[in-house]
Amino acid sequence: MSNESSLRSRLFADYGMFFVLAVLASLFSFLTYKEQHPTGSDAGRQVAEIVEESREGPLHVMIVARGTAEDREFTSAAREGLASNGVTVVAVVNGEPRDVRLEVERLSEDGQSVDLIVANDVASRWTVYDRIPELKMTPRVTPRPYYGADFLKSSNLIGVANQTAIYAIIAIGMTMVIVTAGIDLSVGSLVALAAVSSALFIRESGGVDASSAVVIAGVIGGILLCCLLGAFNGVMVTVFQLPPFIVTLAMMMMASGLAFRLSSGRSIAELPESFFALGGGRLMGVPNPVWLMVGLYVVGHILMSRTVLGRYIYAIGGNEEAARLSGVPVKRTLLAVYTVCGALAGLGGVVLASQLEAGDPKFGDKYELHVIAAVVVGGTSLMGGQGKVLGTLIGAFIIAVIKNGMNLTNVDPFNQKIVLGGVLLLGVLIDTMKRRPEILTRLFSQRG
Amino acid sequence: MNSATPTADAPLLEMQGIQKSFPGVHALSGVDLVLQKGEVLALLGENGAGKSTLIKILAGAHRADRGMMRISGDPVTLASPAAAISAGVGVIYQEFNLVPGLSSWENIFLGREEGSLFVRRTAERKRASEIFEQIGARIPIDAPCGQLSIAQQQMVEIAKALSQEVRIMVMDEPSAALTPQEVDKLFAVINRLRDRGIGIIYISHRLDEIARIADRVMVLRDGKYVADRLISDVTRSTMIEWMVGRTIDDEFPKRSVSIGDTRLQLKKLRREPSVRDVTLEIARGEIIGVTGLVGAGRTELARLVFGADPMEGGEVWLDGRRLKLHSPGDAIRAGICLLTEDRKHQGLVLGLSASANFALPNLAMLSTLGWVRHRQERDRFRHYVDTLKIRLSSPDQLAGHLSGGNQQKLVLSKWLEQNSEVIIFDEPTRGVDVGGKYEIYTLMNELARQGKAIMMISSELPEVLGMSDRIIVMHEGRITGTVDNVGDATQETLMDLAVG
Incomplete structure (x- = not known):
């Protein structure tokens, strides 16, 4: 009984x-x-049933919708449904009035x-019908x-998850770094560098006609490059004992400069379709980046909570000297953490390039700040030693949901920034x- | 007694029926305390007896749930540390609150600088040197406090309290990190404060010191008042009895272990300036006491043997094998462990659970392919919780939430699980109460019986004399004396060697 309630309170606290x-x-x-209007193939099937219910004899039907992918799904599903019921579809319009x-x-x-005209909600409101005598x-x-x-529409929720995936993936590495009481400011620039370098490699090895082997090599190469630069951060922090803030600030500048240099400041878009599958493809209706995010969070959570490396990471963040005197390989652990953080930023960059179908040195701008915000809102302390990977996932989604919600409710973009800043502050405050509840009690007892 | 009329002969401080509980614990249940002007009151009790809580209430860091306090007859509520200071209460904690980069006088007036925009440097500096003169402390007044010795930093803290016109001064284990000479100087200062009518509450585990400096002694046990006597009316054994709640026949348990062949050999170990050509052997089943003044290089020697600092020269041999020690990890794998003197900063990760701290040096044994075996970790830890009688609510309790004595036991548990061949104890009983000390000594004897080689670094001479088979005395990084026949040695002979 008491065990159960303590578990519940721990869940709440964590x-x-x-x-x-x-x-x-x-x-x-x-x-x-x-009020919502159904779209896509579901709507198409539904409308075919409606027609069938009220039909009294043969019918000549025209199907109308816009030219978007969703509307094309609607028209083709409606046509199929109507045809199988024996209705004659005389025309299908996917376009404008x-x-x-x-x-x-x-x-x-x-x-x-x-x-009879079968149309989805938008197309049925067109005024063109009144102007055609027939x-x-x-x-x-x-x-x-x-x-x-x-x-709550599934398309919206999947969209939110898809937009969050890259931030959330990078935030796993950032959580590990911050738990060791460090920081990595270079992740945004590494995103750009990975995107540019893999796009450049693929363009130079065949461009639009590049084979999938080249694409795979480019993707792995981009990630490896960032992995190496992350390791460089780690060496500076451990071997030379430089402050992580400065080391990664320098890397942020250098990696960004390198990305601009490699691409001559231009976007690299001469890429094959196979490259776009990584970020743009779907599996069981869910975008690949979301699957990647889910998988990496499972791995990250297990790593931090069940493995020796995870234990070492928490110990170093909690008390580096005590950890060292307990035989923890402090330098090796920190090196691993910065390397992983760099590699995940590289992965994020490659996925972003694949999603946006280009490699651009302007990618990843201010990503480090968004990622740090997600980690902090997720309850990880910048003082180190405390924090959870799953907390970070929740933090990333809190920010994404607020952004999305404000877009849906038409909040002006300038105000959105103000709100997001407030949310970050509130998250840390809570x-x-x-x-340290005593801060509050002291605040109020002094007033009283 | 019942009315709050301030009178000239009211006691300086009265605390009545002080109660304080924390979630799940009654820290204090109805404690009374009276302190007169110009009196040194020794506050005694085991760890967890409630001394710290009582002091924190007096310092305004905690608020009592019930009870009242009067200073010179006036009822006071000390709602914050600032309120306590303005009521005339100053506390010298074990860990000093000094900014290392600032000089002593800058630290003394920190936050209370004279002058509105620019600091009146000369006035502050002069005032600080006056205070130092009054208490008879010689401090290089402009040196950054980080460069001062522990004893000098303590004097700065005392001067800071005096500059705030305190009438009640609480000292928490002030002698813990001091050498015997420094303790003498501290006592001279305390006597001067007493002559000026300041009331002093002195907390210490060192009963011989209390007999020298205190006028009266008050004992707490389990959050309750036990006794309150003039120091002339009590003996050492009654004080121990009050603290522990039972009679202790002997402070140091006997051991009969035959000392075997040499296990650990240190050959000309060197790391300037703190360790200079130290050569030393420890045999199977032997406990070597290493003593000396603070700064003699004892802890630094231990850190060299443990691989925590790089050596500049010399060799470490264990069981006839030369060891290459580049990190504590190397030393642990070779079978050497070090129980640091500073538990909070070097011994434990306070934000991790007790069982995770226990597992930290032992993860190689408690994991498979990088995977922590949780159940095994729990089972091993439970074994030590039972044998060492570690008091905790669950293995998941944070190490930082354990009391000092239990933290020390937790540190012990993690190294016992290592089953190391060489165990270095650095001040193993600092801040540990009488009962706890006895348990640690018993444990050391048991380890010696198992054939381990034990090095015990300690400043407490009775402990060194009572526990060691052989005693090494260090001075300025060198071994200045070896006492083979401990039975004939006295504190004086050790002191003589320690001052070089």
Whole structure:
């Protein structure tokens, strides 16, 4: 009984930020709750059923939607569904209102009439139908609207996860560094360097026609380069005992400069399709970067909580001298931590290049700050010795959800920055008050 | 007694029915304390008896749940350290609050600088040197405090308190890090303070010192008041009995171990300026006491043997094999361990759990392919919790939340699990109460019986004399004397060797 409650209180203490995330998600669900119009293939199938329910005999149907990928899914699903029910689809429009007029003109030349228009919500609102005499009286069928939250739509949630994935991946390494009471400011520049160097390698070894072996080599090469520079940070910090802040600040400048030099300041876009699969592809409907993030967090969590290396990392951050005198290989551990952090930044850079289908030296700008913010909001102390990898994941998502929620509720971008700064401050404030409640009691007792 | 009329003959400090509990612990249950002007009151008790809590309440760092305090008859509530200082209470903690880069006078007036924009340097400097003169302390007044000795830093702390016009001065283990001569000087200063009518609460585990300096002694046990007598009315053994709650026949347990062949050999170990050509042998089952003044190079010697600092010359041999020691990790693998004197900064990672601290040097044995075997870690740790009687709520309790004595036992447990062949104890009983000391001595005897080679660094001469088979005395990095026949040695002979 008492064991259970202490477990619960520990969960709360360790992952209290999870509740903050849950509250934020509920808030934005509430704020974006409104009438929704189904889209995509589900909507297409649904509309075919609606037509079938009210059909009394043969029908000549025209399907209308915009030219986007989602709308094309809608039209093809609707066409399939209608055709299998024996309905004649005389025309499919994926485009603009003008295309409807052109299609109707073509149909009337063929002497073909239209009994019914099937359209998704947006296309059904076009005014073009009223201006075409043949369609003035034609009834229109649309998918049934329902009530729901924009925030909770699976496309939105997957989008949030996809946009967070790269920050979150880099934040694993940053968490490890910060737990050792260090800092790595170079990750943003390493993102740019990895993106540019792998794109450059692939372009020079075949460009758009490069083989997948070249792509794999480019990806691994970009990551390895950052891994090496991370190790260089580690050597400076351990062997030469320089402060991590300064070492990684210098690396931030040098890596960024190198990225600009390699690319001559231009974006490198002559890349093959196979390179885009890494960041742009999906597995079971979920983008690859999200899978990568989930996998790396599982590994990161196990590493920090179950392995000797993780134990060493916490011990060094908590008390480096005591750790050394307990036989902990301090230098080797720190070297490993900075190397891993560099490698993850490199991975982030390559994934970003793949997502954006280019390598650009301006990538990764201010990433170090966003990543540090995620780590800190996730409850890791900059003093070292304390923090959890899963906390960082929650921290990254808190920031992402706030950004996304503000976009959905049309908060102006300038105000968004102000809010995000406030959130960072609030996160640290809550965490500090939790650790040192006496600050609050003193504050209020002095007033009283 | 019952009304709060300030009178000239009211005691300087009265604390009545002080109660304080922390989650799950009654730290203090109804403690009374009276301190007169110009009196030195020794506050005694084992670790966890509630001395620190009582002092923190007096210093305004904690607030009592119940009870009242009067200073010169006036009721006071000491809500913050600042309030305590302005009420005339000064506390000299074991860990000093000095900024190492600032000079003594800058430290003394830190936060209370005279002058509104520019510091009135000459006035402050003059005032500081007056205070030093009053207490008879000779301090290089402009030297950064980080360069002063521990004893000198302590004087700066005392001067700082005096500059704040304190009437009640609390000293927490002030002699713990001092050499015997420095302790003599400290006592001279305390006598001067007493003559000026300042009331002093003196906390120490060293009963012989208390007999020399205190007027009265008060004992706490388990958060309760036990006794309060004039020092002339009590004996050493009654004080121990009050603290421990039972009679202790002998402070040092007997051991009968036959000393075997040589195990550890140090040959001309050198690291200037603190260790100079130290040659030393320790045999199977032998306890070597190493003593000397602070700065004699004892701790530095231990760190060399442990690989914590690089050697400039010399060799370390164990069981006829020469060791290459580049890091503490090397030493641990070779079978040498060091129990540092400073538990909080060097012995433990306070933010990690007790069991994680226990496992830290032992992870090679408690893991497979880099994977920590949690259950085994727990089981091994539980074994030591039982045998060493470590008091904790669970193995997950943070090391920083354990009391001082239990922290020391935790440090012991992690090195016992190593089963090292050479064990170096650096001030093993500093800050440990009488009962705890006895347990540590018993443990050392047991290790000697198992055939380990033990080096015990200590400033407490009775301990060195009571526990060692042989005694090494160091002075300025060199061995200045070896006492083979410990039975004939006295504190005086050791002191004689220690001063060089």
